Amino acid sequence: xxxxxxxxxxxxxxxxxxxxxxxxxxxxxxxxxxxxxxxxxxxxxxxxxxxxxxxxxxxxxxxxxxxxxxxxxxxxxxxxxxxxxxxxxxxxxxxxxxxxxxxxxxxxxxxxxxxxxxxxxxxxxxxxxxxxxxxxxxxxxxxxxxxxxxxxxxxxxxxxxxxxxxxxxxxxxxxxxxxxxxxxxxxxxxxxxxxxxxxxxxxxxxxxxxxxxxxxxxxxxxxxxxxxxxxxxxxxxxxxxxxxxxxxxxxxxxxxxxxxxxxxxxxxxxxxxxxxxxxxxxx
Numbered sequence: 001x002x003x004x005x006x007x008x009x010x011x012x013x014x015x016x017x018x019x020x021x022x023x024x025x026x027x028x029x030x031x032x033x034x035x036x037x038x039x040x041x042x043x044x045x046x047x048x049x050x051x052x053x054x055x056x057x058x059x060x061x062x063x064x065x066x067x068x069x070x071x072x073x074x075x076x077x078x079x080x081x082x083x084x085x086x087x088x089x090x091x092x093x094x095x096x097x098x099x100x101x102x103x104x105x106x107x108x109x110x111x112x113x114x115x116x117x118x119x120x121x122x123x124x125x126x127x128x129x130x131x132x133x134x135x136x137x138x139x140x141x142x143x144x145x146x147x148x149x150x151x152x153x154x155x156x157x158x159x160x161x162x163x164x165x166x167x168x169x170x171x172x173x174x175x176x177x178x179x180x181x182x183x184x185x186x187x188x189x190x191x192x193x194x195x196x197x198x199x200x201x202x203x204x205x206x207x208x209x210x211x212x213x214x215x216x217x218x219x220x221x222x223x224x225x226x227x228x229x230x231x232x233x234x235x236x237x238x239x240x241x242x243x244x245x246x247x248x249x250x251x252x253x254x255x256x257x258x259x260x261x262x263x264x265x266x267x268x269x270x271x272x273x274x275x276x277x278x279x280x281x282x283x
Contacts, residue, residue, distance in 0.1 A: 035256035041093040042257065044083070045104035045114045046075070049170070049191035052216035053281040054079045054119050054137065054243075057098070078281040079118040082136060082274065083245070086264030100190075102172035105129075111248030115257055120246045123176045131247040131258045134265050137278060138240035139210035141178060144224075144232040146199045153231070154206065159238045168195045168204035177241045178208050192217070192224075200229060210241065212282055 050056040058074040075096045087094055097114075099107070107114045108130060122132055143162065145154050156162065159179045169175055169185040170192060186204055189195045195207045214232055217224040224230055247258045268274040 035253070035259065037090075037092075037253060037256040037260050039092065039115070039253050039257070041095055042083075042087060042116065043114045044094065044096045044116050044118060045099045045107055046079075046096065046118045047101040047104065048098040049101070050098065051077075051119055051213060052218075053077055053212060055098075056216075078277060079136060079245075081277050081281075082265075082268065083118070083261075085268060085273065085277070086261060090260070100172070101170075105172070105246075108246060108248045109250065111251030111254065115248055115251050115254065116261075117246040119243050121174050121177055121241055121243055123174050126174070126246065130249055131254055133245040133247065133258060133261045135242040136245060136265065138242045139212050141235045141238045141241050142209060142211040142214065142232050143235055144196070144199065144207040144209070144214070144230055145205065146202070147229050147231050148200070149202060149205065150231075154233075156206075156233070157236055159235050162206065162208065162235070165205040166203075167206050167208060168198045169208060170195060175208060178235070178238070180208070196224060196227070196230060208235075216282075 046055045055075060055077040058076050075098065080094075080096065084094055104114070104117050105126075108117055119136075120126060120130075120132070126132065141159075143154070143156060154165075162178055162180060163184050167175075167180060167185045168189060169187045170189050171187050173187065175182075175185050185208075186198075189198060192207075192209065192213070195204075195209075198204050199207055211232065211234060214224050224232075245261055247261070248254050251257070265274065268277075
């Protein structure tokens with residue numbers, strides 16, 4: 001029997017409301033019934049290779065970790081500041097640890113030690129394994145090559161051209177946005193610096209990745225943008241790649257955390273704060 005609140009509504013109207021509620025719940029990955037987040041600390045993992053300007057160690061953090069014997073925790077960057085801006089007003093502390101990316105995703109599968117990860121593009125597998133937040137930022141898709149091999153540039157006119165080259169990428173990274181299947185990318189490199197080394201050793205013809213990361217590589221002591229042997233360019237005609245936060249589906253507070261993240265992102269965006277933080281790290 002319908003709730004007293006809806007008894008006076010026509011049956012067709014009830015059906016419309018029910019359909020709309022189901023569509024919203026299925027379309028966004030957000031549960032139909034709101035949950036309350038009771039966690040006082042959120043544990044986050046991200047890529048140990050760092051991903052400036054979005055996630056990277058503060059100066060001296062790695063050296064401090066080596067002296068103390070503990071894992072580096074002093075992580076900064078656009079994505080970290082956005083997350084702190086969402087959680088701090090709610091009195092929620094943040095604990096971040098950098099792990100090999102594949103291990104980070106595997107840890108999220110259980111949701112035991114970490115509840116979420118940062119900076120993940122979407123694909124079918126990840127949408128099945130995790131909750132994806134609304135878009136946090138979007139990056140400019142680019143390709144890189146050795147000037148020694150291609151002194152006159154590379155004939156890339158669209159993303160479809162990428163598959164005709166030997167492409168290198170980073171282990172565990174998702175390149176589906178570039179139209180590349182896993183078997184079309186040599187993902188043996190453990191970090192972006194090794195991708196560059198492979199290019200210079202002529203073990204691959206192109207590397208693909210985000211231009212914002214290339215321009216911010218000086219944070220890692222590897223100013224790739226100033227390397228005279230490496231050239232880079234935007235993939236013509238390719239839209240920006242959207243990145244999300246990942247939340248464990250297995251953690252009992254996963255849905256509540258997702259709601260807090262999406263609500264916080266909307267608030268930051270509506271107040272212009274998300275854009276202001278982004279400018280601070282990318283300009």
